[in-house]
Each structure stands twice: as structure tokens, then as C-alpha cells.
Amino acid sequence: MIIGYARVSTDDQKLEAQTDALEGAGAERIFADKITGSARSRPQLDQMIDQLRQGDVVVVAKYDRLARSLRDLLDIVQTIRERGAGFRSLAEDIDTTTPAGRLVFHVFASIAQFERERISERTREGLQAARKRGRIGGRPPALSPAQRDEVKRMRDEEHRSLAEIARLFKVSTKTVRRVT
Structure with missing residues (x-):
């Protein structure tokens, strides 16, 4: 068949x-x-x-x-x-x-497989070259430094839950957890 x-x-x-x-x-x-x-x-x-x-x-x-x-x-x-x-x-x-x-x-x-490895290698090389020129690759941070400080304050002083803070800032709980 x-x-x-x-x-x-x-x-x-x-x-x-x-x-x-x-x-x-x-x-x-x-x-x-x-x-x-x-x-x-x-x-x-x-x-x-x-x-x-x-x-x-x-x-x-x-x-x-x-x-x-x-x-x-x-x-x-x-x-x-x-x-x-x-x-x-x-x-x-x-x-x-x-x-x-x-x-x-x-x-x-x-x-x-060789082609996939070459693509990955070229990507790494490109990111390294960009870093040498002062550029940082990847996604921009979800929270600004001021927002990060506010997240820490809300967590430490107000004892708000991760889920509540995440909803307020419209980010994932994982993002909030990384800050605190």
C-alpha cells in the first residue's frame, strides 16, 4: 500500500x-x-x-x-x-x-543538514560582527528600565502577583518573573 x-x-x-x-x-x-x-x-x-x-x-x-x-x-x-x-x-x-x-x-x-548548519553559522557570524560594531541583536526588551523598576516595586512593596503585574504591563508572567 x-x-x-x-x-x-x-x-x-x-x-x-x-x-x-x-x-x-x-x-x-x-x-x-x-x-x-x-x-x-x-x-x-x-x-x-x-x-x-x-x-x-x-x-x-x-x-x-x-x-x-x-x-x-x-x-x-x-x-x-x-x-x-x-x-x-x-x-x-x-x-x-x-x-x-x-x-x-x-x-x-x-x-x-550541511546547508542548515551553514545558515546557522552565518547567522552567528553576523551577530558577532554586529556586536563588535556596538549593535545588540535580538528582540528589544519588553519593559523599559523604568518599567522594570516599577515591576520590582509592585512585587516587593505591594506584594502583587506575577499574573496581576503581567496584565498591567501587558507582558507574560515569564517576563515579570525574569525582572523580579
Whole structure:
């Protein structure tokens, strides 16, 4: 049986393009998650893997829909293989039911991981260069220094709860907790 798996990261994104491609590839059943690829638990992926049988083939539109990291991708494909099933990625034309397909799969996965690491490295380098020029990267503070002082005063002198202070300043309780 050909089984499709589709995933989008947010509820705003649509699954139709992926499901259309999977149906076009002959998928008889499609499992779909609306969850970030870095999440360890993906209910539909877990259910699909539980239902795999010898000879099944899992098909995805692109292999990054299955996993975000090389390690995760290799682990999932290994689990699929342990169930006696194969793996196909339509966009990358990978089919692990053949020796050549397994080789291509590992090469593509390595290249994708390398590219993610290079992006991360370039980001770190850019932030370091900006710091040397006196710029600080990241999000601006949620509270000004004066607001931080007021939060401390309200907490210490008025004994207000974190939740109450957070509501007053329109920030999260975690932000208030970091100040106090």
C-alpha cells in the first residue's frame, strides 16, 4: 500500500498542494499533521508508523515535510525500514526501496543538514560582527528600565502577583518573573 504523509507548520498553511501530489503518486491513505517539524511528537506521523506493514511505501511531497534535522530524518526512515516499508520523496525523486535510492537519500539528507548548519553559522557570524560594531541583536526588551523598576516595586512593596503585574504591563508572567 502507498501511504502519504503531509505536514505544515501552522494552521494558516494549507495541505492541499501536498495531498494533491500524494494522491497523484497513488497514495491510498494520507496522514497529515499541522505542527512544526521540530516537534518530537507528531500524532499523525506516529499513527502512520504504527500502521505500517511489510511492503508498504511511505510517500512525502518533500522530505523536509517528514523531518527538520538529518538525525530525525534518518531515524524516521530507519523506523519505516524496520517495519518492512520503503520511503519515497517526490520532489527529490528518492526511493529507498532500491539501493541507488538509499544512496541518493543519504546524500541529499547530508547536503540539507550541511546547508542548515551553514545558515546557522552565518547567522552567528553576523551577530558577532554586529556586536563588535556596538549593535545588540535580538528582540528589544519588553519593559523599559523604568518599567522594570516599577515591576520590582509592585512585587516587593505591594506584594502583587506575577499574573496581576503581567496584565498591567501587558507582558507574560515569564517576563515579570525574569525582572523580579
